Amino acid sequence: MGPAKESLGGSFTLARVASAVGGRVAGNAALRLSGVRGLEEAGPSDLSWIADERWAREGRDSRAGALLVASEESASGKPAVVVRNPTLALATWLEVWRPSARPRPGISRKAHVHASARLGKGVSVAAGATVEGGAVIGARSVLCPGSFVGRGAVLGEDCYLHPNAAVLERCRIGARVILHAGAVVGSDGFGYVWDGERHRKIPQLGIARVEEDVEIGANAAIDRATLGETVIGRGTKIDNLVQIGHNVFVGEQSVLCGQAGIAGSARVGRRVTLAGQVGVSDHATIGDGVVATGQAGIVRGANVPAGTVVSGMPAAPHRDFMRSAAWVARLPDLARRVAGLEKRGGGAGEGETPWKSESPKS
């Protein structure tokens, strides 16, 4: 199979890029390019970008025909557009160059739309999509095949439900929210009570409320509250396969990376970053601006102070974690030294413990 083509938007001049991103051309403004690529893949007909001055060298050594840069120096003589934030300029240019194609408005005859549902202007509902009774779909929202909007659910304007994404009964979704394929909003919270013989289900009567400009990744799951609301704050971005339990509150503009999980009733602040596979236990509280690094485990009821960076399980300040991890790696040596001291001091020396060797697949 050949490589994919991105020259979807056709060719363009450096001048056009500069005007689109509000930048200044350094070099030949009439230079014509046909694609946009990262530094490694870029060729003479491609525009690329230097996200960070530290990569100026890679930029210079790349085969890119032109660069988006923060300073003329970092262009190292290549034709360039100088702009304050090259990555932001990249986003802007890609939107201009290749506007995302929305499907034609209209309700497919093969869609399943209940008579009591209210659809705004310019809504697109594909064949095989379902809108149940009393649901409200905001103007220009798009429902792809297999997507589902349950009874009494409310979607804002310009939402996009990718194939098989589901917003369940009574949940509320703000404007410009994107649900990627298979994402679920409003599944029952995981709530049971032991009655002496079995787990009795606690009815989950609350909802999930997703504020505007949120994006939810493929096959992610956000539970409805037992009572009240599970809340995802405005502008927060949620990656694929993330799990959010019932009654969780996530503040605005946070970033939850792939496979992170947040257990019931946890509170996550604004501008928080949970890296991949981070686990947040129930009733934990995470302050604004916290960064939890990959696979960190924040234990039940923990309270992570605003602005801190935490790592490990149980999560500790990142610096402490790294320092301890370095010593853990040197523990056998440290133990040897202790044994040596004991020998010299006449203490009861000890050798190393044998440990059960294990299958690498374990």
Place this chain on the structure above:
Amino acid sequence: MGPAKESLGGSFTLARVASAVGGRVAGNAALRLSGVRGLEEAGPSDLSWIADERWAREGRDSRAGALLVASEESASGKPAVVVRNPTLALATWLEVWRPSARPRPGISRKAHVHASARLGKGVSVAAGATVEGGAVIGARSVLCPGSFVGRGAVLGEDCYLHPNAAVLERCRIGARVILHAGAVVGSDGFGYVWDGERHRKIPQLGIARVEEDVEIGANAAIDRATLGETVIGRGTKIDNLVQIGHNVFVGEQSVLCGQAGIAGSARVGRRVTLAGQVGVSDHATIGDGVVATGQAGIVRGANVPAGTVVSGMPAAPHRDFMRSAAWVARLPDLARRVAGLEKRGGGAGEGETPWKSESPKS
């Protein structure tokens, strides 16, 4: 967007709650309430509950109009219903107050039901749901849009398949089983054999058998056995995004929390709790009543004794894990002390190792 209303069931008196849950009213039995809320959100017109005597204080300080409590004392003078298990009473009351609305029975003309499928009385099959040849659907079961029941699969009575949930070919589902949106039962086990050049797929001819009263979370996946059966025992509750490999056996009344994973041929006992993101390796055995705390890793072939609480990777008894973790945090200090002893004892002192500082996002 305003908050969601839960007063779906209309207003009610404390007397009605008491009779529904088999409790005793303390205070004004005629007190009329309109909603049910947790202690933090509850207002004067809401019923709330004190799940645990330790929270009596929060109950007293709350704005709740009335409380479900285990003892009159813990109501601190508020109107209350006294009952042995307030959380159980909450579950009972929510069922009475707001019975879950099942869709009207009947087969949508837009459903895809094979002529050879056998559907019980009062079954509901929505538009866009599929029932393949030879499948059997028990009485009163509900198939939501996009849900799928494969060839020869058998569902018991009163099952509920939420949107896009799938029970694949020949799998067997007991009575009252709930599959949440996107849950998959019966995907192929992950079985291959290297033939010298490539991974040859081992046909997965077994099934997955899910016993009665099991609940399976959104986008969870349960593989069929290579041969024989993958079994989920009666009453076990499985949270969102849980992965269960082929030929796994899970006993009755266990609880598998969000994003836990169980690899092929592992055996999990009865009343086991796997907290969030726990990993169980293949061929491991987990005794009855074991609790594995968040992110614990149970290694290949391990045998966890019944009734133990384990933590960490590799999993160890929780107390030992916590003790070791406390010392890991103090390792730099311990190492300094060893270096000090060596200096005094004339041993070869050592400073700290520098460690590679790492990106918090890593």
Place this chain on the structure above:
Amino acid sequence: MGPAKESLGGSFTLARVASAVGGRVAGNAALRLSGVRGLEEAGPSDLSWIADERWAREGRDSRAGALLVASEESASGKPAVVVRNPTLALATWLEVWRPSARPRPGISRKAHVHASARLGKGVSVAAGATVEGGAVIGARSVLCPGSFVGRGAVLGEDCYLHPNAAVLERCRIGARVILHAGAVVGSDGFGYVWDGERHRKIPQLGIARVEEDVEIGANAAIDRATLGETVIGRGTKIDNLVQIGHNVFVGEQSVLCGQAGIAGSARVGRRVTLAGQVGVSDHATIGDGVVATGQAGIVRGANVPAGTVVSGMPAAPHRDFMRSAAWVARLPDLARRVAGLEKRGGGAGEGETPWKSESPKS
């Protein structure tokens, strides 16, 4: 519910098995069997197999009527078929005995196939499946109910999309690729840039390219590239709920086990094994033949040398990890010994730190 029957392929003689797998009969070639089972479940009428000579004892003690074995000795007198690789022979025999039933070719009148899509010979598109404009479906490929092939996407020959699996716009899938239920290929990469007030989405214009003979597990998610391609190499097997970020490259014949996650722009070599719940951070590089054990965490930008086995977070060579883990378990003891030395040496002795006791559910 009774057990499932696997005698789907009807009864067979040992001679027939031998000829099918190219093996030699030891014992009664006319022996008639009716099923195939693992050693534990096998009965007198079942064929079983000894995957590894170490299990010869279990084979002898089993009730199996006959065995696939690598040497006559390991059959311990039972009727057997002797073959170089018994597990490979098992795979071959299961294919012969019970060939997988493909649905009848043809396009359901209830499928949603765009007029401009091009479908090869013998394609099967079920009711409720969608093929969008300009998509190409290779000969004999199967699209189950709820499966989706987006605009301009290309599928090779003999592909199989299980229920609700989705291949999004412009992505390219090689021949004989299997997507299990709910698997998603081509969701947007998780790319944003902070504009000072909010996360601006970086348009994800690239694709995901999945080469031939790849298998992708239930509810797994593979993101498209920002620009260029996310690549899954030929013959690689991906388990359920695995997450693959944008611009990731995975080499040929690798194995990614359940719930493993690979962050953006990471490079994974050929014949790599990532065990369950392994996390690979962005821009990490993993050499050919690397094995990462369960829950290992490979940090941002790390470079894991070819052929190594790594464990832990941050990932270290498996032997070192096991050695350190053994000492971590003995840290309280080591600390006591250091305190003892200090006392004898007149150093400032220290007791143990108390540690916050934690809920086992944390």
